Amino acid sequence: MNFSILSRLSAGAALGLLMTGTALADPGLIYDLGGKFDKSFNEAAYNGAERWKAATGGNYLDFEITDGAQREQALRRMVSQGANPIVVMSFNWGSVLPVLADEYPDVKFVVIDSVVEKPNVRSVVFDEHTGSFLVGALAALKSETGKYGFVGGMDVPLIHKFYCGYAQGVKAVRADAEVYENYTGTTPDAWNNPTVAGELAKAAYDRGAEVVFAAAGGSGLGVIQAAQDNNKFAIGVDSNQNHIAPGFVLTSMEKRVDVAVETAFTDGPDLETGLQVLGLAENGVGYSVDDNNRSLLTDEMIAQVEDYKAKIIAGEITVHNYETDSQCPL
Amino acid sequence: MDWPTIISILAATLRFATPLLLACLAGLYSERAGVFDIGLEGKMLFAAFFAAAVAAVTGNMWLGLLAGLGASLSTAMVQGVAAITLKGNQIIAGVAINMLAVGLTTFLGQSWFRQGGRTPPLPQGGRFLPIQLPFAAEIGQIPYIGPLYANVLSGHSIFVYLAFLAVPITAYVLYRTRFGLRLRAVGENPKAVDTAGIAVNLMRYKAVVVTGLLCGLAGAYFSIAQGSGFGNNMTAGKGYIALAALIFAKWKPYPAMFACLLFGFLDALQIRLQGVAMPVIGQVPVQAIQALPYVLTVILLAGFIGKAVGPKAGGVPYTKER
Numbered sequence: 089m090n091f092s093i094l095s096r097l098s099a100g101a102a103l104g105l106l107m108t109g110t111a112l113a114d115p116g117l118i119y120d121l122g123g124k125f126d127k128s129f130n131e132a133a134y135n136g137a138e139r140w141k142a143a144t145g146g147n148y149l150d151f152e153i154t155d156g157a158q159r160e161q162a163l164r165r166m167v168s169q170g171a172n173p174i175v176v177m178s179f180n181w182g183s184v185l186p187v188l189a190d191e192y193p194d195v196k197f198v199v200i201d202s203v204v205e206k207p208n209v210r211s212v213v214f215d216e217h218t219g220s221f222l223v224g225a226l227a228a229l230k231s232e233t234g235k236y237g238f239v240g241g242m243d244v245p246l247i248h249k250f251y252c253g254y255a256q257g258v259k260a261v262r263a264d265a266e267v268y269e270n271y272t273g274t275t276p277d278a279w280n281n282p283t284v285a286g287e288l289a290k291a292a293y294d295r296g297a298e299v300v301f302a303a304a305g306g307s308g309l310g311v312i313q314a315a316q317d318n319n320k321f322a323i324g325v326d327s328n329q330n331h332i333a334p335g336f337v338l339t340s341m342e343k344r345v346d347v348a349v350e351t352a353f354t355d356g357p358d359l360e361t362g363l364q365v366l367g368l369a370e371n372g373v374g375y376s377v378d379d380n381n382r383s384l385l386t387d388e389m390i391a392q393v394e395d396y397k398a399k400i401i402a403g404e405i406t407v408h409n410y411e412t413d414s415q416c417p418l
Numbered sequence: 419m420d421w422p423t424i425i426s427i428l429a430a431t432l433r434f435a436t437p438l439l440l441a442c443l444a445g446l447y448s449e450r451a452g453v454f455d456i457g458l459e460g461k462m463l464f465a466a467f468f469a470a471a472v473a474a475v476t477g478n479m480w481l482g483l484l485a486g487l488g489a490s491l492s493t494a495m496v497q498g499v500a501a502i503t504l505k506g507n508q509i510i511a512g513v514a515i516n517m518l519a520v521g522l523t524t525f526l527g528q529s530w531f532r533q534g535g536r537t538p539p540l541p542q543g544g545r546f547l548p549i550q551l552p553f554a555a556e557i558g559q560i561p562y563i564g565p566l567y568a569n570v571l572s573g574h575s576i577f578v579y580l581a582f583l584a585v586p587i588t589a590y591v592l593y594r595t596r597f598g599l600r601l602r603a604v605g606e607n608p609k610a611v612d613t614a615g616i617a618v619n620l621m622r623y624k625a626v627v628v629t630g631l632l633c634g635l636a637g638a639y640f641s642i643a644q645g646s647g648f649g650n651n652m653t654a655g656k657g658y659i660a661l662a663a664l665i666f667a668k669w670k671p672y673p674a675m676f677a678c679l680l681f682g683f684l685d686a687l688q689i690r691l692q693g694v695a696m697p698v699i700g701q702v703p704v705q706a707i708q709a710l711p712y713v714l715t716v717i718l719l720a721g722f723i724g725k726a727v728g729p730k731a732g733g734v735p736y737t738k739e740r
Binding site: 123124125126152243269270271273274277280281282283284286287288290291294295306309310313317332 | 422423426430433434532533534535536539548640644645646647649650652654686689690692705708
């Protein structure tokens with residue numbers, strides 16, 4: 089305890105020293121609700137930033153908001169501390185960022201999971217639908233019950249995009265399959281409610297599903313716990329979550345937020361702005377295979393999913409993107 | 419809705435009702451003794467945090483439970499000193515406990531475990547697992563009735579059984595023992611009790627101790643039985659729902675059980691109804707379903723229970739005449 093206080097004090101002092109100098113161009117990172125260590129979306133950003141730190145020896149500023157109203161304040165504070173570029177997480181910045189981007193034209197911003205069309209903003213979005221398609225196909229190849237679960241976090245278009253891709257993947261393998269679509273809530277608390285997410289997963293298992301895909305940030309931990317309790321499978325999201333409960337996490341729909349953050353930090357204040365879409369071809373999304381889940385998957389299953397992946401990249405299979413028309417034709 | 423779905427809803431009802439029931443009975447003891455307790459939520463949260471923290475570090479669920487009970491009990495005593503001995507405002511003491519609990523648990527969690535206020539997931543042996551009642555597998559084979567026993571009554575953690583066992587015990591203590599008579603008297607007419615030569619404040623402290631222990635059980639259930647580890651503000655307002663149930667039940671043990679079962683049922687139903695097509699109306703929007711428990715709470719509290727009159731001396735610290 090004493091040591092950590094001391095180290096924090098000295099870090100603060102170092103920061104103070106740095107700030108008395110001229111322009112401090114350390115990059116900044118603002119996590120979203122759910123928290124830095126949600127083992128999912130925000131933690132991926134943290135890992136990317138830490139990787140950059142280890143590689144370059146540089147420093148970065150970070151901040152965890154605990155309430156949506158803090159967004160503007162947090163971003164202004166980070167600008168006033170001289171951070172550049174500043175990476176902000178999630179789709180919730182649509183109203184705050186455009187205003188501040190105009191106000192601070194000399195600062196470069198990177199927004200992940202949302203599109204903000206300003207000359208000094210880089211928008212990074214992911215093809216979650218194609219990555220979800222692959223884990224959906226994997227779920228259908230693994231379980232023959234014809235019933236599959238989905239537990240989303242907050243009920244918003246982005247999460248419907250995950251669902252829609254997943255359901256298409258399931259049905260590509262089993263056309264008559266049934267997918268149970270659930271969301272933990274309609275407020276940002278839904279990202280941090282493992283109890284309800286766990287109950288939703290249990291409900292899906294009770295109805296005959298063997299695999300439940302959790303696209304729910306921190307709430308997803310409840311789904312993984314439920315999989316373990318009921319001896320069924322969960323699919324993780326954003327970060328590789330296979331290690332959380334080895335043998336019970338079939339795979340994880342990885343969204344390489346870490347790469348996006350690391351790249352932004354590396355590009356520095358001169359980064360190229362505009363829209364970046366990271367899909368299967370760029371390895372921006374994908375499914376994870378490691379020691380924790382390798383024994384759950386057969387070579388045939390992986391071959392089949394790799395085949396889907398190649399076909400999606402080649403354009404032979406089109407996965408419908410929910411966000412284009414807010415519909416999910418199945 | 420088919421039979422297996424109904425079975426699964428009923429089982430979830432018991433799981434959701436358990437923390438409510440424990441907290442509701444906790445509130446019953448203290449309020450029947452004349453100490454209003456808004457702080458059920460805070461005590462549960464402290465218990466949930468310390469239970470998970472100790473269970474995560476030691477890997478022993480019993481030590482975790484003990485820590486949860488201890489945390490809740492000491493919080494209850496702080497509240498007791500403020501509200502009984504120092505004659506502070508009981509509502510404010512409770513609200514203060516709630517606010518302190520939300521902030522302090524996250525703060526301690528972050529500085530101890532560095533996982534954003536969460537505790538690490540519990541290791542093997544750190545968590546109370548479901549108990550299978552005897553012959554559950556055999557009886558489960560009987561069509562229709564069997565699953566009621568095997569899947570609804572059996573297969574819960576020990577907290578669930580304790581909570582429902584606490585109901586008849588509370589009823590017995592409250593209406594059939596000297597302790598219960600005095601407890602109720604202290605909440606209705608403390609002056610009369612004082613004249614009879616019984617220490618009013620001591621009685622109230624005894625009630626607050628029971629409240630602390632029951633809240634401790636409720637809190638520990640959240641983090642080391644239902645869940646595996648503590649998450650920020652994981653009690654999520656259940657303490658307030660328990661208070662609503664207590665008023666709804668007019669401060670009586672058996673009605674309290676039914677009120678908590680009703681709230682638990684609504685929670686379970688809300689989860690099972692999501693994405694299910696209903697007869698006639700089709701699929702209901704998720705928002706409408708999630709609002710259901712709250713809407714019904716308002717309707718029930720406002721319209722159906724009639725006049726709920728609490729213990730007469732409730733909320734008033736007792737001052738001996740000088």
